[in-house]
Amino acid sequence: MAVIDQLLQQKFHYKAFRPGQRATLTMLQRGQNVLAILPTGAGKTLIYQIYGELIHRPILIISPLLALMNDQVERMRYSGERRVVALNSTLDWSERQDVLTHLNRYRYLFVSPEMLANPQILKKFQKLLIGLFVIDEAHCISQWAIDFRPDYLNLAHVLKKLGQPQTLLLTATASQQVRADLQHKLRLPSLQTVVESINRPNIYLAVHHFNNEAAKQNYLLQLLQKLTPSSGIIYFSSKKMANVMATAINRATNLATAAYHADLSNPDRYKIQQQFMNNQLQVICATTAFGMGINKPDVRFVIHYHLPQDLPSYQQEIGRGGRDGLPSLALLLYTDQDANLARQLNSLDQLTSVDLKAYQTKQLTQVAPQKQQLLRFYHHHRVTMEKLRIIFAQRAQQKQQAFQALLEYINQTGCRRKKLLASCSESFDQHDDDCCDNGIETEINADLYSSTSQPATNKPIMDWREIITKLF
Amino acid sequence: MSNEITASDALLLELLSDHQPRRPRLLVNLLAGKKTVATRYWGLRYGLLGFAGLQRYWGSLKLDFSGTQGQGLVTTTSKNELKLTKQGIAQQRRLQFLEPWQGWQASFQSLDLLHFKQRLLLLIQVMSERAHGNRQYHPLLVAGSDRQFIKTYYTRLVSPLETAQQLKEDLQKMLGSLTTTAATVVAEQLVGFENNGATLTQIAFNHQWTDWEVIQADLFGIAQLAQQALQDTSLTLSPLLQGLQKPIIDPSVATTLQLYQRFHSLKAVQNKRQMRPSTITEHLLLAAIDLPLAKFPYHDFVSDLQIREIQKELGQQLDHWRYEALSDRFRSTCDFWQFRLGAIKLTKEGQKVQNYGSD
Structure with missing residues (x-):
């Protein structure tokens, strides 16, 4: 039995590898840099966990979101791995110093790209003999670097500073264009690619159009009553709307529902x-803050109340459904106003004449705080204004194309899966009745997505004394 | 749905008055805990210093100035200040009712209740899981410093099981001294063995209470527990307050005042501290705002006679006082900061304002 199989079974207690895991590990064992494009829920974390056990050297994982980092760290700790830490803003100064002083204590270190932009922190990592440099959710380099998280652009420099360690890029969504972009931005020598189909055939795709917001809300409430008692996620692009609808669902249905977004406290x-994981809650009304790293197998439906950012993001978000392989629903609810809202949100990322003037005159305090940070990055890297204008114009064009593709998916007259997978450069030609609505709005067969798990029941209200007694 | 009083609306009503127009930006800055002289001074004038910094504790609860105006509860003056209407004051009275929840402000200003609560929740989770012999669970996500604090607390325990039992008894005693609503709101948030706890929103929904009632009951309950833990050091929760007591005034401000009291010369303080004169006088104003009347040397900077003369020139309405409106003769002998100091003294004398955490 190969060592990786032994580790899989004896240490991690899995019977067999999932598609793509073995191929990726084999390439890593050969010392190659690898881009692994594996479907959502394919067990990407396990790849670097096993590799960490093989090479007995630190694994540095670049992770885009605080919540995702914390989830992964907690999951690894829960499964018994103690040598894991997330170096992020949840650590106070003294804890951070303690971690940085004893980096060699850890096998798995999670950091954000922004953290590595700090020269002092990077210097500490330079002293480590990093065994593997992992970029989780690697598509973020292409999706966010230009106009949102510029420190992703710095990763090639970071890799160089760290002595060009072996690198693993992980993502569930990367078109040919994104793959080329990753190669270009990271300048990795001989990047090998493992591509598994990202198609999730058990997820039924559908879109419903509405004339107005009220009609959309009514439909959603009616549908949810039929979907009882399944678990599901409803995505919103606004925190306020997530709150409003969570309250409305709680009032109008017997589904236990909660809102989840960046405004919530950590507890x-x-x-x-x-x-949600324990089926006490059935529905989460979330912004995209919820999802990356959530591994609940029996999510039966993912509904988008507002538009996703683009089709690759949609692919990623609906991938949180049906991880147990059973039928699950991906439904997008659409009104024409949603497109306007999305256009408005996209336009916020573009540079205005005020931004450009502030950049030229170096008076960055005149622009919005988030843009200040962005422009400071470009200023620090001595990007001329003309170059900056071109970079952002190209990005705006890319976004426009991506948005257009999303609208085409919504107004698709044929197989939606074909369109969705094409956005990630995957072809598909096996449409059947279980695939999608084929561009024709049909009633959702809620029975197909009924849960096999125990229905959530609202726990009876206990007297506070009883709560304390049960706790101890 | 639009006519409902949300927690944001209720908070705004709580912060407004029907006779004193209040500036929205100042209210936002006050809740955010900004410590500029303007924010603290107007916080004092509005009698709202007890709310300073609450935004951090409340997190997602933010002031919303549109809802209440749409409902005719609040009106805007020509200077863009806000005032309660008759309906607004009636609604405010309806909201101030429910439970005797006064008293939390002093606790909030003298103790870091946010961290106390995080430590409390995590400690109870750890002890609950221990009491049931469960070693594999997801610990509550709290600030790193609080996680470390509880880890240290736990590892120093001689007998965790006995401490768990003691903690249970302490909690029963402590919660028993609260109102039923506050005890319920605190208890239902607790996390532990086979109990994921509830958020405040969920508690409000389950009991059919308003979000505002629950938010108040939580703060009141946590403040009460912290006070009990402060007063009775034998309680298992008492060590959780370690390092969480807040000074009455900022340490840098205190240093400036101490130096002044030693040298009785602003110039000397300025030289010692290597600060601009305006920073020194700002420190003194902040000290005057935060300290009890008797603990600040007002007479060294502005005499009662000067204050009476200002009153003569500008009238009794302190909120309308403008330094620029003073006569040239007066302005040549009294700087802006001394003028402001006079207003602070009069405010304190008039309001008999509480100095949270002092004495």
Whole structure:
């Protein structure tokens, strides 16, 4: 039995590898840099966990979101791995110093790209003999670097500073264009690619159009009543709307529902996540803050109340459904106003004449705080204004194309899966009745997505004395 | 749905008055805990210093100025200040009712209740899981410093099981001294063995209470527990307050005042501290705002006679006082900061304002 199989079974207690895991590990064992494009829920974390056990050297994981980092660290700790830490803003100064002083204590170190932009921190990592440099959710380099998280652009420099360690890029969504972009931005020598189909055939794709917001809300409430008692996620692009609809669903249905977004305190995020995992909650009304790293197998439906950012993001978000392989529903609810809202949100990322003037005159305090940070990055890297204008114009064009592709998916007259997978450069030609609505709005067969798990029941209200007694 | 009083609306009503127009930006800055002289001074004038910094504790609860105006509860003056209407004051009275929840402000200003609560929740989770012999669970996500604090607390325990039992008894005693609503709100948030706890929103929904009632009951309950833990050091929760007591005034401000009291010369303080004169006088104003009347040397900077003369020139309405409106003769002998100091003294004498955490 190969060592990786032994580790899989004896240390991690899995019977067999999932598609793509073995191929990726084999390439890593050969010392190659690898881009692994594996479907959502394919067990990407396990790849670097096993590799860490093989090479007995630190694994540095670049992770885009605080919540995702914390989830992964907690999951690894829960499964018995103690040598894991997330170096992020949840650590106070003294803890951070302690971690940085004893980096060699850890086998798995999670950091954000922004953290590595700090020269002092990078210097500490330079002293480590990093065994593997992992970029989780690697598509973020292409999706966010230009106009949102510029420190992703710095990763090639970071790799160089770290002595060009072996690198693993992990993602569930990367078109040919994104793959080329990753190669270009990271300048990795001989990047090998493992591509598994990202198609999730058990997820039924559908879109429903509405004339107005009220009609959309009514439909959603009616549908949810039919989907009882399944678990599901409803995505919103606004925190306020997530709150409003969570309250409305609680009032109008017997589905236990909660909102989840960046405004929640850490303990509240924990509670909602655990309640959802334990089927105390059936529905989460979330912004995209919820999802990356959530591994609940029996999510039966993912509904988008507002538009996703683009088709690759949609592919990623609906991938949180049906991880147990059973039928699950991906439904997008659409009104024409949603497109306007999305256009408005996209336009916020573009540079205005005021931004450009502030850049030229170096008076960055005149622009919005988030843009200040962005422009400072470009200023620090001595990007001329003309070059900056071109970079952002190209990015705006890319976004426009991506948005157009999303609208085409919504107004698709044929197989939606074909369109969705094409956005990730995957062809598909096996449409059947279980695939999608084929561009024709049909009633959702809620029975198909009924849960096999125990229905959530609202726990009876206990007297506070009883709560204390049960706790101890 | 639009006519409902949300927690944001209720908070705004709580912060407004029907006779004193209040500036929205100042209210936002006050809740955010900004410590500029303007924010603290107007916080004092509005009698709202007890709310300073609450935004951090409340997190997602933010002031919303549109809802209440749409409902005719609040009106805007020509200077863009806000005032309660008759309906607004009636609604405010309806909201101030429910439970005797006064008293939390002093606790909030003298103790870091946010971290106390995080430590409390995590400690109870750890002890609950221990009491049931469960070693594999997801610990509550709290600030790193609080996680470390509880880890240290736990590892130093001689007998965790006995401490768990003691903690249970302490909690029963401590919660028993609260109102039923506050005890319920605190207890239902707790996380532990086979209990994921509830968020405040969930508690409000389950009991059919308003979000505002629950938010108040939580703060009141946590403040009460912290006070009990402060007063009775034998309680298992008492060590959780370690390092969480807040000074009455900022340490840098205190240093400036101490130096002044030693040298009785602003110039000397300025030289010692290597600060601009305006920073020194700002420190003194902040000290005057935060300290009890008797603990600040007002007479060294502005005499009662000067204050009476200002009153003569500008009238009794302190909120309308403008330094620029003073006569040239007066302005040549009294700087802006001394003028402001006079207003602070009069405010304190008039309001008999509480100095949270002092004495």
